[in-house]
Amino acid sequence: MEHDGAIDDLLSQLLLLTMKDVEVIGINVTPADCFIEPAIESSYKILQLFGKEKISIGRSDKNGINAFPNEWRARPEVINALPTLINERYDLNPYSLPKAVDLLIDKLTFADRPVTILITGPCPNLVEAIKRAPHIRDKIEQVVWMGGAFRTQGNVQTYQHNGTAEWNIYWDPESSKELFALELPLVCIPLDVTNNVPVNKEFLSKLAFQSDHYLSNLAGQLWALTIDTIPSYHYVYFMWDVLATCFISLPEEFTLEEVKAVVSDRPPNAGQTQLIESGHKLKIAVDVNKDIFYHYVLNQLKTEIRLQATL
Numbered sequence: 001m002e003h004d005g006a007i008d009d010l011l012s013q014l015l016l017l018t019m020k021d022v023e024v025i026g027i028n029v030t031p032a033d034c035f036i037e038p039a040i041e042s043s044y045k046i047l048q049l050f051g052k053e054k055i056s057i058g059r060s061d062k063n064g065i066n067a068f069p070n071e072w073r074a075r076p077e078v079i080n081a082l083p084t085l086i087n088e089r090y091d092l093n094p095y096s097l098p099k100a101v102d103l104l105i106d107k108l109t110f111a112d113r114p115v116t117i118l119i120t121g122p123c124p125n126l127v128e129a130i131k132r133a134p135h136i137r138d139k140i141e142q143v144v145w146m147g148g149a150f151r152t153q154g155n156v157q158t159y160q161h162n163g164t165a166e167w168n169i170y171w172d173p174e175s176s177k178e179l180f181a182l183e184l185p186l187v188c189i190p191l192d193v194t195n196n197v198p199v200n201k202e203f204l205s206k207l208a209f210q211s212d213h214y215l216s217n218l219a220g221q222l223w224a225l226t227i228d229t230i231p232s233y234h235y236v237y238f239m240w241d242v243l244a245t246c247f248i249s250l251p252e253e254f255t256l257e258e259v260k261a262v263v264s265d266r267p268p269n270a271g272q273t274q275l276i277e278s279g280h281k282l283k284i285a286v287d288v289n290k291d292i293f294y295h296y297v298l299n300q301l302k303t304e305i306r307l308q309a310t311l
């Protein structure tokens, strides 16, 4: 998993760890929608809840061309202070961790089976890893990437931009452009489909009714932190990464379309994913059975973890 430490990246990591058929072999954290140290702490603590702290975490030192707002990036500080996480042991030195690109190359080189790469943030680590070690390409079964806005408006609203881009692509449009050009077996879970799954009060209420399950309680606390973004339409928090993560276990609930597209790397539309006939082949999700999705997430969050097992 390649994530960038935002609230739904951490929820996605948590959800991925509940999936029985998934073996997580490494987690890279990129300082895009987060500051790296607190995000690594959150990631590690979540691994530890599952007794899986042996899973390697890689630290990315990439700098995006277009930085995320600092208020968003600072969220893991709050997350680490939540009652469900604050007392988790944390004695990891973030500077002792392997570099994300090295970890990716290492894990793929030595994988004995094809690997799925789930990306819930920007993609520069994967692009650099393939440039440095082209042989890893053969180990990639598929890349599932939360990113893009194909037939809908983007979610970037800033200077020198016309609003057509999605943030994960916009952070580093050059790497994104290169990733498309690589024509890997890539499935994008873009805003076109994530717009169907907002974080809403009905869902949070159902989750709260099952909060005697430790993970439901933790997830409810995490999602509650997103609600202050709701009053203005453009800042509705969606289950962007969580939906992409569910694609791993519920692929049949998604409608995919094979398209050809490119990424723009110049203003005023840097990061826009454009459908054009001369573009690169990839698949995009255009629809999802959202009732099944919400139901699945609620159910997975009833998974019992170490803390409860030892009560």
Ligand code: AGV
Binding pocket: 006, 007, 008, 009, 033, 072, 120, 121, 146, 155, 166, 167, 168, 229, 235, 236, 237, 240, 241
């Ligand atoms: O564009 C969606 C991506 C997802 O990977 N991120 C958040 C998810 O982790 C960027 C983003 C868009 N709007 C945001 C974002 C918001 N209101 N708060 C934090 N991040």
Ligand code: CA
Binding pocket: 003, 004, 005, 006, 008, 009, 033, 120, 121, 241
């Ligand atoms: Ca993210």
